[in-house]
Amino acid sequence: MRKNFVLSFLVVCILLTLFASTVLAEEEIELRFLGMAQAAYSEQNVNDMTADFMKDHPNIKVSTEFVPYEELRNKTMLAYGSSNSYDAALVDDIWFAEYAAKDMLLDITADIPQEYKDGVLAGAWNVTTKNGKILGVPWFLDTMYLFYNKDMLSKAGFEDTPKSIEEMVEMAKVLKEKGIVEYPFVFSMAQAEALICVYANFLEAYGQSFQDAEGNYILQDSGVETLEFLVSLMDEGLLNPNSLEFLEEDVRRVFSSGDAAFTLNWAYMYALAKDPAESSLAPEAVGIMTLPGKEGIKEHAAMSGSMGLGVLSKSAHPKEALEYILYLSSKGVQDTYSNLQLPVWTASYDDPQIAAGREDMVAAAKQAFSIMNVRPSEPNYQEASAILQKNIQSALYGDVSAKDALTSAIDEINQIK
Amino acid sequence: MSYKQIKGSYSFLTIPMILIMGMVIGWPLIQTFIFSFTDADLLGITKPGFTGLNNFLDAFQNRGFLNSLKVSGIFAVVVVSVEVILGTSVALLLNQPLIGSKVVRVFLILPWAVPTIVNAIMWRLIYNPEYGALNSLLYQLGFIDKYISWLSSADKALWAIIFADIWKNFSLVTLIVLASLQSLPESQVEAAKIDGANSWQRFFYITMPHIIPSLQVAMVLRIIEAVKVFDIIYVMTKGGPANKTRTGSIFIYQEAFTNSRIGAGSSFAIIMVAFIILLILVYMRTLSQQKR
Numbered sequence: 127m128r129k130n131f132v133l134s135f136l137v138v139c140i141l142l143t144l145f146a147s148t149v150l151a152e153e154e155i156e157l158r159f160l161g162m163a164q165a166a167y168s169e170q171n172v173n174d175m176t177a178d179f180m181k182d183h184p185n186i187k188v189s190t191e192f193v194p195y196e197e198l199r200n201k202t203m204l205a206y207g208s209s210n211s212y213d214a215a216l217v218d219d220i221w222f223a224e225y226a227a228k229d230m231l232l233d234i235t236a237d238i239p240q241e242y243k244d245g246v247l248a249g250a251w252n253v254t255t256k257n258g259k260i261l262g263v264p265w266f267l268d269t270m271y272l273f274y275n276k277d278m279l280s281k282a283g284f285e286d287t288p289k290s291i292e293e294m295v296e297m298a299k300v301l302k303e304k305g306i307v308e309y310p311f312v313f314s315m316a317q318a319e320a321l322i323c324v325y326a327n328f329l330e331a332y333g334q335s336f337q338d339a340e341g342n343y344i345l346q347d348s349g350v351e352t353l354e355f356l357v358s359l360m361d362e363g364l365l366n367p368n369s370l371e372f373l374e375e376d377v378r379r380v381f382s383s384g385d386a387a388f389t390l391n392w393a394y395m396y397a398l399a400k401d402p403a404e405s406s407l408a409p410e411a412v413g414i415m416t417l418p419g420k421e422g423i424k425e426h427a428a429m430s431g432s433m434g435l436g437v438l439s440k441s442a443h444p445k446e447a448l449e450y451i452l453y454l455s456s457k458g459v460q461d462t463y464s465n466l467q468l469p470v471w472t473a474s475y476d477d478p479q480i481a482a483g484r485e486d487m488v489a490a491a492k493q494a495f496s497i498m499n500v501r502p503s504e505p506n507y508q509e510a511s512a513i514l515q516k517n518i519q520s521a522l523y524g525d526v527s528a529k530d531a532l533t534s535a536i537d538e539i540n541q542i543k
Numbered sequence: 544m545s546y547k548q549i550k551g552s553y554s555f556l557t558i559p560m561i562l563i564m565g566m567v568i569g570w571p572l573i574q575t576f577i578f579s580f581t582d583a584d585l586l587g588i589t590k591p592g593f594t595g596l597n598n599f600l601d602a603f604q605n606r607g608f609l610n611s612l613k614v615s616g617i618f619a620v621v622v623v624s625v626e627v628i629l630g631t632s633v634a635l636l637l638n639q640p641l642i643g644s645k646v647v648r649v650f651l652i653l654p655w656a657v658p659t660i661v662n663a664i665m666w667r668l669i670y671n672p673e674y675g676a677l678n679s680l681l682y683q684l685g686f687i688d689k690y691i692s693w694l695s696s697a698d699k700a701l702w703a704i705i706f707a708d709i710w711k712n713f714s715l716v717t718l719i720v721l722a723s724l725q726s727l728p729e730s731q732v733e734a735a736k737i738d739g740a741n742s743w744q745r746f747f748y749i750t751m752p753h754i755i756p757s758l759q760v761a762m763v764l765r766i767i768e769a770v771k772v773f774d775i776i777y778v779m780t781k782g783g784p785a786n787k788t789r790t791g792s793i794f795i796y797q798e799a800f801t802n803s804r805i806g807a808g809s810s811f812a813i814i815m816v817a818f819i820i821l822l823i824l825v826y827m828r829t830l831s832q833q834k835r
Contacts, residue, residue, distance in 0.1 A: 196781070199801075200800050200801060203585060203586060203800075203803065204585070204800065206586060207585050207586040207587060228586055228588055229588070230586075316695070316781075316783060316784070317780075317781065317782065317783030317784055317785065317786070318781070318783075367692055367695075368672040368673065368692040368695060369695075370692065370695035370784055371672060371692050371694050371695030371784070372695075376673075379673070380673060383673075385673070508801060508802070509801070509802045512797070512801065515783075516783075516785050516786050517785075519783065519784050519785035520785045523697045523784070523785060525697070525785070
């Protein structure tokens with residue numbers, strides 16, 4: 127009798143174990159995340175964050191994939207169009223409108239915890255909100271900061287930073303005349319979105335905009351002076367001619383090698399330009415500030431290059447995908463990995479630990495976030511941008527005048543609108 | 544059992560291959576053809592509408608597409624011409640009993656064996672305007688007085704890519720022609736020599752007719768590859784600067800996948816295929832006439 131009882135007990139235990147393991151196995155959820163393999167948080171950072179998330183959520187397995195920025199939108203859309211969509215993806219601020227128009231992102235307005243709504247920088251929600259719906263969680267706010275080489279400026283007799291575009295150009299001329307640097311400026315102006323970012327920041331510095339209040343592109347009038355300014359830098363030998371081949375990483379290397387006095391780049395460059403393993407500059411020689419404006423127009427300028435995390439509407443596990451992106455953008459995680467990218471949480475900026483050793487960068491970020499403008503956010507922006515890139519480059523090569531280049535670009539853009 | 548009977552009884556073994564080829568090549572081709580008459584978008588959000596021949600008519604008025612076809616044409620003509628001349632010359636040289644020619648033959652395969660993406664990245668580094676080996680070499684030899692930005696120069700970028708492509712692919716032509724040369728009966732050459740033919744005459748009347756069929760194969764392969772070139776350009780310049788290296792394939796990719804107009808992109812692709820077929824027919828016909 128007792129033997130039978132023990133046997134029955136064992137059988138029940140085995141069955142229970144089998145049942146439990148089956149149930150658990152069924153509950154294991156796989157998520158796919160697509161991120162960016164350049165700038166902002168590094169791949170290692172994101173993988174570490176993801177590993178921590180999986181430790182806290184043993185039933186969720188997240189596979190991460192990273193592609194260069196230039197491929198991120200196409201890959202997200204191609205996967206979405208196929209039967210194998212990602213569950214969550216990194217979305218640039220210029221893509222939210224297009225994704226929204228195509229219903230690619232889940233409306234998470236009602237699912238955002240109140241602490242996020244209250245705690246994240248108010249301006250950051252503008253990036254991820256379209257037509258009153260929150261389509262993503264802000265992950266980082268960024269702009270192209272003006273990086274300058276303090277040692278070079280000091281050698282040329284400048285102790286202060288430039289107060290205007292004109293003053294910056296004068297400084298560059300002196301640096302060149304004194305033979306301190308052959309090309310004082312280097313920018314990322316390859317035929318890519320990076321070119322538009324550089325142009326957009328100077329456009330902002332000139333107090334101009336891409337579109338009028340009705341959303342019509344007006345660069346053939348508003349943008350000519352800015353483009354003429356960039357062409358003049360090229361003509362006067364102040365701008366490294368290789369800029370037309372450079373993306374952000376190329377620019378970082380040139381600046382970090384001490385071959386440029388001024389450049390524009392995203393926040394991630396700050397830590398790397400000071401890192402002896404990545405840069406030949408003395409850490410104290412790396413200066414950062416918001417781009418000064420044109421004299422008499424504005425003091426400073428900043429154009430957003432921010433990004434958010436979204437849940438794709440075809441995700442089979444939207445609840446878990448949302449949980450994952452909320453974790454990635456949580457204050458604790460953002461503070462921990464703030465080496466390359468500043469957090470989107472207001473309170474983080476009052477944390478002395480976050481600002482320690484990079485007070486100038488935090489100050490520049492605070493200023494930039496308060497004045498930051500955005501590039502056009504509309505469904506066909508990507509195509510309009512490609513047209514602008516080609517025509518702006520034509521002007522920089524001297525093939526056509528700035529006015530003709532922008533007039534031709536706007537004509538083409540009007541045809542696709 | 545006759546050969547024909549054996550062949551017939553085992554032909555069913557090809558069915559899996561035909562099915563797989565039909566799925567991975569045939570169906571996408573049919574789908575592309577169907578899409579080319581519609582206004583389908585990449586994500587399939589809206590139901591594609593039939594547009595008749597509009598996509599094709601628009602293609603011939605699209606300056607960007609016509610310009611990209613011109614770039615493809617220049618690329619293909621230069622690349623194939625140089626590769627055929629260079630490849631044949633090297634094959635003729637290697638067919639001579641020279642010391643070390645066997646070792647050279649082995650090394651000749653290497654560039655061709657290198658994956659195109661690796662080749663493109665390698666040449667991007669060589670052309671780098673800040674630390675590239677080419678600039679360093681030319682500077683030290685005194686040919687240039689300052690480093691040149693090869694890939695961002697509107698008038699040099701395409702030629703820089705053409706050079707990189709020739710470096711990789713001329714050895715394919717060499718290998719095909721060399722194989723053909725080695726099957727040339729020595730007796731024919733000896734007979735010509737005895738008859739008093741000089742080396743030019745021996746080349747034009749004996750060697751050339753012998754290698755033309757192999758050259759045809761090599762040229763057809765290279766024309767197809769050169770006209771539809773995508774990877775090396777995408778990695779090196781992405782079609783820039785100012786669209787100066789944007790070939791037909793890159794234009795089609797941008798139209799279909801960046802601008803999400805899969806219908807228009809498909810029609811451009813069909814035109815490209817027709818263009819390639821036409822080129823091959825012209826080449827084949829010309830070479831056949833020369834052979835006769």
